[in-house]
Amino acid sequence: MEIVVLIKPIPEAESRLRATPDGRGPEPEGIKFVLAGYDESAVEQALLLKESLPGSSVHAVSFGPARCEETLRAAIALGADRATWVEGPPEGSDDPVLAARALAATLQTVPHDLVLGGKQAGDDEEGIVPGAIAELLGIPSFGYVTDLRSSGPSGLTFLRPTEAGVEQWEAPLPCVVGLQQAWNDPRSAKLPNILKSRKAPILKVDWPTTSTALALEAKPRSIGEKFELPAPRTGAKMIEFKTPEEAAEKLVRLLREEAKVFP
Amino acid sequence: MTPTVLVLAETSGGLLTGPTKEAIGVARTLAGSDGSVAAVTMGGPSALEALASFGLKEVWMADVPPEAATSGAVAALAAHAADESRAALVLLGGTTFGRDVTGRLAVRWGAAAATGVTEVAITGPEEVHVRRPVYGGRATESRRLVGPRTVIALRPHAFAEAAASAGTPTVHALDRSVIPVTEGAARRRSLAPAEPGSGPSLSDATIVVSGGRGMRAAENFHLIEELAQSLGAAVGASRAVTDAGWRPTSFQVGQTGRAVSPQLYIAVGISGAIQHVVGMVSSRTIVAINTDPSAPIFKVADYGLVGDALTILPALTREVRKVRGLPAN
Amino acid sequence: MPDFSLTPEQESLRDAARKFARAEMAPKAAECDKTARFPEEIYRKAWELGLMNLNVPTEYGGSGLGALEQCLIVEELAYACGGMTTSIIANCLALEPILLGGTAEQKSRWLTPFCAEYHLASFCLTEPGGGSDAAGLQTRARKDGDGYVLSGEKCFITNGPHASLFTVFATLDPSLRSKGIAAFIVPGDAPGIVRGKDEDKMGHRASSTSTIRFEGVRIPSTQRLGSEQDGFSIAMRTLDQTRTPIGALATGIAQAALDHSARYSLERKSFGKAIAEHQAIQIKLANMAQAVHAARLLTWHAAWSIDHGHPSTLESSIAKCFASDAALRVADEAIQIFGGYGYMRDYPVEKLMRDAKLTQIYEGSNEIQRIVTARELLRQYG
Structure with a gap:
């Protein structure tokens, strides 16, 4: 199975977010971008599938600025066989539909039985890319997937928890899957593989190529205007109490009368 | 300017779902007195009655069994309805289904798109502004969506549900031939309905009670469940709990689990590692119960109780039941 | 530059x-x-x-x-x-x-x-009779046909209870001091190895340490490293290599102490403001930061010297000694900044002080490091 896994560099969980000086977006300067969250799970899932299906390969693909290269190397260190960086526009863009168009233009030129991604990116949380890519490639797509398994050479089974309950699906290949499931212990890269990944080739699809292919669609239509951080929480109001009953009574009163969130 | 706003309506048990009613409410506001609100449904005739009671003028209807309602099939039908209704904007509820369709529909229909939206305004002939939380609720962004067409999935619970309003809609049947043949091979094999009485799901709930390592043992976790039940809340857990196997990973709140933003989040015996905090910090009110006064959870909480969860929880459950007039357990 | x-x-x-x-x-x-x-x-x-x-x-x-x-x-x-x-x-x-x-x-x-595979190994040099006087070690290697028989006791052996391989230093003739020492590879299952109890230590308590007694352990000569006279030199050159990472280990402890202190000082209030706003605390934090920074740079420089094949005995001794002294001092100040809480086991800083202490002692005590430093220094003048 030719597995493509879509990944995006996102700020480390501990990062201190702030806005750019013009206030329009998150400041990337001073932030460490990593492979994490749902994308890290997607890489783990891709590698598990590859290991269970001899002859499979995993191709990591990332769209955006130059920092994608580091994230792709992280995927190679974990066991991805190939990596492609689809360069974003020089002025930057976080329009998920544009990202999907650029990625799909590249995917049309590479083998793909299964295109895997996280159900949403850990930063913008749009969750638009997997479905949009599938529509562009003309193949089915399934978001919010858990328990993904191969059911032979041409199909998949998976579960999807929805508001109504847990759905069980069968799907054909090729298709696009956005993973809900997160492994708490995705593998870590071994040091020798990290060193090898530094020397691995990364195929670059430059922006002019993509831009030409997309023609009129190469312009972002979702544009960040303002990036705001909430006022930092000042710390909890501590409730003093002598007995558990007093604690319960005081808390319920505050939730009813002050916070007004008691059902 | 007379925009038509098209709502992708979902029904459950013959009734419109909460997120769909929220979308109708938003659509009415956006359409204003000049514009109109239409709906598209996959639910066939049984959905019509539900839609009629919300005063919709026009309804585009297809009858797609849930077993075949892939995002590709729904997006194709919804795009067709959007074209026919000359809509400028399609709104979807913030459900798994709605969010899954958004990206496909945007491409199919040639629209700009955004999900998880908490504020939306039409600001020009080809311009919509949205606000949405990002980075697990640690920040909020405003985006400008440009072009004649826009698809927006709302964030659940961010808007009030529309009130019922009687009407008789004009019904247009949608031709299923627009569905790409490639969609035919995917099939939903089964649906295990959420257990009745199991309470709301984590992402739906307006209250979440989560337990962590401070619960000390799996045997004590029922105290979390009893409090949740008394509040009509969903149960969550920290990674320590799911790692220890006290509860399955589907309960996990945080960076590698679910991100939730309920009205009230009660963190019990959870220290507040950043990986957990990013999944719940956008909750409106946060209560923390922990034995360690220096636990970082108290920095993000609104109300803090320093003490042993195993003694505080039963008292809290009793108090909640008493105040809510529920029989004592 | x-x-x-x-x-x-x-x-x-x-x-x-x-x-x-x-x-x-x-x-x-x-x-x-x-x-x-x-x-x-x-x-x-x-x-x-x-x-x-x-x-x-x-x-x-x-x-x-x-x-x-x-x-x-x-x-x-x-x-x-x-x-x-x-x-x-x-x-x-x-x-x-x-x-x-x-x-x-x-x-x-x-x-x-x-x-x-997953295996642990232990370095067996130190003996109950004397740690720093390595040339005077007493564990005997007696020639026996085509091999040796080892007898004696080693102490403070890291991972001793779990190791499946030992490198052991033993003397063929104590009167020859350093010239009589040979080094051996000893598999952990060799008959005659007796492992002592896991020591109850002040710090580094996630590590285990024990004595290892060799009671007539037979070793073929193919398991001797170098010549019968090379052992002492191998031991000293080994420590030249591994001393520098101990400097890094101490730096890590010191950095943790500094981070805990800085964060705590911004949260903890006294006299109506965060204690970080008091100059008494600022001066402490500045001194701690200086120590951490210097420890790291000295360690990096020693490592750089090793990697470039330059003489590094002086550099590694200075790095190990300075960084471990810095770690103890910084951890000590961290406890002071935390006040009474710092002394409590529920807070993380007292562990750092206990862990830091060992870095002054093991892999060549800081007294030995200073002697080495002085010797290397004076050689440049004499």
Whole structure:
């Protein structure tokens, strides 16, 4: 199975977010971008599938600025066989539909039985890319997937928890899957593989190529205007109490009368 | 300017779902007195009655069994309805289904798109502004969506549900031939309905009670469940709990689990590692119960109780039941 | 001018170590310290990722890293737990004699199977009769046919209770002092090895330490490293290599103490403001930051000297000695900043002080480091 896994560099969980000086977006300067969250799970899932299906390969693909290269190397260190960086526009863009168009233009030129991604990116949380890519490639797509398994050479089974309950699906290949499931212990890269990944080739699809292919669609239509951080929480109001009953009574009163969130 | 706003309506048990009613409410506001609100449904005739009671003028209807309602099939039908209704904007509820369709529909229909939206305004002939939380609720962004067409999935619970309003809609049947043949091979094999009485799901709930390592043992976790039940809340857990196997990973709140933003989040015996905090910090009110006064959870909480969860929880459950007039357990 | 920037390789190795340290080690550090548990699951995982045999060339299944890379990794690990780090890097110390003194055949015979699986090794030099006086060691190697018989006792042996391989230093003739010492590879299951009880230590409690007694352990001469006179030189050259990572280990502890202190000082209020606003605390924090910074730079410089093949005895002695003194001082100040809370086991800083203390003692006490430093220094004048 030719597995493509879509990944995006996102700020480390501990990062201190702030806005750019013009206030329009998150400041990337001073932030460490990593492979994490749902994308890290997607890489783990891709590698598990590859290991269970001899002859499979995993191709990591990332769209955006130059920092994608580091994230792709992280995927190679974990066991991805190939990596492609689809360069974003020089002025930057976080329009998920544009990202999907650029990625799909590249995917049309590479083998793909299964295109895997996280159900949403850990930063913008749009969750638009997997479905949009599938529509562009003309193949089915399934978001919010858990328990993904191969059911032979041409199909998949998976579960999807929805508001109504847990759905069980069968799907054909090729298709696009956005993973809900997160492994708490995705593998870590071994040091020798990290060193090898530094020397691995990364195929670059430059922006002019993509831009030409997309023609009129190469312009972002979702544009960040303002990036705001909430006022930092000042710390909890501590409730003093002598007995558990007093604690319960005081808390319920505050939730009813002050916070007004008691059902 | 007379925009038509098209709502992708979902029904459950013959009734419109909460997120769909929220979308109708938003659509009415956006359409204003000049514009109109239409709906598209996959639910066939049984959905019509539900839609009629919300005063919709026009309804585009297809009858797609849930077993075949892939995002590709729904997006194709919804795009067709959007074209026919000359809509400028399609709104979807913030459900798994709605969010899954958004990206496909945007491409199919040639629209700009955004999900998880908490504020939306039409600001020009080809311009919509949205606000949405990002980075697990640690920040909020405003985006400008440009072009004649826009698809927006709302964030659940961010808007009030529309009130019922009687009407008789004009019904247009949608031709299923627009569905790409490639969609035919995917099939939903089964649906295990959420257990009745199991309470709301984590992402739906307006209250979440989560337990962590401070619960000390799996045997004590029922105290979390009893409090949740008394509040009509969903149960969550920290990674320590799911790692220890006290509860399955589907309960996990945080960076590698679910991100939730309920009205009230009660963190019990959870220290507040950043990986957990990013999944719940956008909750409106946060209560923390922990034995360690220096636990970082108290920095993000609104109300803090320093003490042993195993003694505080039963008292809290009793108090909640008493105040809510529920029989004592 | 030297270049202080790390290569992308070095940065990604450091990031991997940091991730492991924070995700795997840190959450269990307090528990293992409290209960003196040897967290084998963490050590196995460290081995799986290649964090254990850092100095062993990749051809034998190690990670094949230079001194600077080792230091970057060790500092990150020690930031999470000094004791676990001691156990994780003990293999580097124990295997270095084979790397320095072993023939190609000995290396592939012993290192390859050892590194291919999770195994611990111990370096056996120190004896109950004297730690710093290595030339005066008493463990005997008696010639016996085509081999040797080892008798004697070694103490404070890191990972001693768990090791499956020992590198042992023993004398063929105590009257020859350093010229009489030979080094041996001893498999952990050799008959006659008696492991002592796991010592109850002040710090580094996630690591385990014991005596190892050799009661007539027979060793074929193929397991001798170098000549019968090479042992002392192998031991000293080994310590020249491994002293610098101890500087990095101490730096990691010191950095943790500084981070805890700075964060706490911004939260803790006294006299109506955060204590970080009091100059008394600011001066402490500044002194701590100076010490951490200097410790790191000295360690990097010593590692750089090793990696470039420059003489490094002076540099590594200075780095190890300064960084370990700095770690104890910084941890001590951290407790002072935390006040009464700092003295409590529920807060993380008193462990740092206990862990820091050992770095002044092991792998050549700081007194020995100063003697070495003075000797190297005076040589330049005399």
